[in-house]
Amino acid sequence: MAIEYDGSGFSGWQRLTEPGEPDMRGEPTLQAAVEQALGFVAGRPIEVVxxxxxxxxxxxSCQVVHFDGPAHRDPRGWTLGTTSRLPPAICARWxxxxxxxxxxxxxxxxxxxRYSILNRAVRPALRRQYLSWERQPLDADAMHRAAQALLGENDFSAFRTVHCQAPHARRDLQFxxxxxxxxxxxxxxxANAFLHHMVRNIVGSLLPVGRGEQPxxxxxxxLAGRDRTVAGPTAPSAGLVFLGPRYPAECGLPAEVAL
Known part of the structure; x- marks a missing residue:
């Protein structure tokens, strides 16, 4: 199933409690909301990955999840039924x-x-939950040229948070x-996969280049130094959208998530 969501007001994707238990720790999670809606359609608890x-x-825009569900529900029923039980900020697309x-x-x-930055003197009013903001002029071409140094399989320790639980920092940045x-x-x-805060940390390090503060x-x-403490700050979460994963053609999924 493909899930589209506005992450504002949620404490992230991952459920903080056991399946079916109410979240008593503050803001709700996206996983818990999706599982609750799916469980209503299925008539029994559903856990998603x-x-x-x-x-x-x-x-x-296209988070993909899998789950085991009753065979007597057709795809359209799953999609529409799940969406009918989700809050306005979340929908099942297919x-x-x-x-x-x-x-x-x-x-x-x-x-x-995709990370989006509104680059003007005044902060955004419309679409503010989907945009970061930089008041100083940015040289996007310089940022693009600088970013190409990150391509390939590398150790991205300079762009991972200290809280990252990945066993190693090697990732293949493809584009x-x-x-x-x-x-x-x-x-x-x-990339084949991302470290915790990797995209936001890359953006935070590209901004000084765009402002002309760094070459x-x-x-x-x-990248070569592998030292997070000398890289740029973590960019705000609001500008970041997960466009989706990419799967081999033999998985039979729609073109937007196929390689």
Whole structure:
């Protein structure tokens, strides 16, 4: 199932309690909301596995989850029934039967994110939950050139949070671009997987290059140095959208999540 959500007001994707238990720790989680809606349609508790967990305030246009459900529900019923039980900030976009060995996380070969920055003197009013804001002029072309130093399989220790639980920091960054659309600068990035806060930390290190405070070679130096303490700050969560995972064609999923 593909899930679209506005992450504002949620404490992230991952459920903080056991399946079916109410969340008593503050803001709700996206996983708990999706499982509750699916459970209503299924008539029994449902547990989902996602392609990539997102942090508090991060959005998704195509999060993919898998679950085991009763065979007598058709895809349209799952999609519409689940959406009818979800809050306005979340919807199920589509649902497709998959092979028993499909896994939303482990079957994915890549994941893609977009980070959007409003680059003008005045903060945003409209779409503010989907945009970061930088008042100083940014040179998007310089940021793009600097970002190319990150391509390939590398140790991304300079761009992982100290709270990251991944066993190692090696990731294969397959694509990164920085483009400008009027007063919005977009950073798009695709990798086989991401470390905790990796995209936001890369953006935070690209901003000094865009402002002219650091040379274009700085990203390569940070990568080689593997020292998080000298890299840029973590960019705010509001500008980040998980565009979705990418799966091999044999998984039979829609083109937007296929390699």
């Amino acid at each position: 996602c392609a990539g967990r997102t942090d508090a305030g991060v959005h998704a 649902c497709i039967p998959v092979a028993d060995d499909f896994h939303a996380r482990f079957s994915a070969r890549a994941r893609r994110y 990164i671009s920085v483009t400008r659309d009027d007063d919005i600068v977009h950073v798009e990035v695709q 274009e070679t700085w990203l390569g130096q940070l």
